[in-house]
């Protein structure tokens with residue numbers, strides 16, 4: 001078998017339990033995310049979607065096993081993890097006010113050794129491309145503290161793409177985006193060719209990008225499979241506690 005041509009980014013969760021301090025949220029979750037595919041995690045508020053993304057990104061302690069292309073997430077160094085996963089969180093707090101350009105460039109630090117680094121031409125190119133992609137190149141010298149919510153979300157999206165990791169984790173990526181940028185983001189997700197795992201609260205947005213859907217309720221996986229299968233499943237109604245009509 002020729003493995004060199006395989007797309008990277010196969011994530012396998014086996015019997016994963018995780019949560020916060022003494023509060024267990026995810027219970028015995030086993031899931032496989034296919035490389036190069038887009039999987040959307042669906043569930044009500046508080047069902048554990050964000051917790052699942054954070055756990056897979058190595059940000060929360062867990063029991064069980066989470067591997068990415070065979071490597072256990074918690075055994076990876078910060079840089080090794082950054083090469084494999086980039087995460088767009090829902091709540092980004094700004095501690096420092098950088099310019100848009102500096103913020104996007106932060107995503108490139110995984111390519112450098114040491115703490116105080118000078119960006120390379122390649123970093124500048126990757127950042128410029130990502131800024132152009134999300135239409136923020138013209139505001140690159142503005143301070144992030146002075147941007148609108150929608151502009152800031154596009155800065156974070158540019159950062160996510162500039163990092164060029166194997167897998168993109170997106171928590172409610174359309175937050176604050178108006179229609180034009182939602183459509184642009186949908187296209188980027190469909191065309192990226194990377195493994196994408198996204199959390200959406202609106203099923204109508206989810207179906208535009210998802211190859212696979214995962215239904216989660218109270219920290220447990222109800223069902224997972226190709227979009228067409230899940231949209232026909234009775235578990236969709238169970239997930240949302242209502243008759244779902246698309």
Ligand code: ADP
Nearest residue numbers: 020023025043044045046047048049050051052
């Ligand atoms: P979802 O993304 O599906 O809305 P979350 O994963 O954010 O759900 O939350 C699942 C549960 O975990 C909720 O009961 C929530 O209150 C709890 N939770 C989320 N974040 C924290 C935290 N930092 N500390 C303690 N509990 C948390």
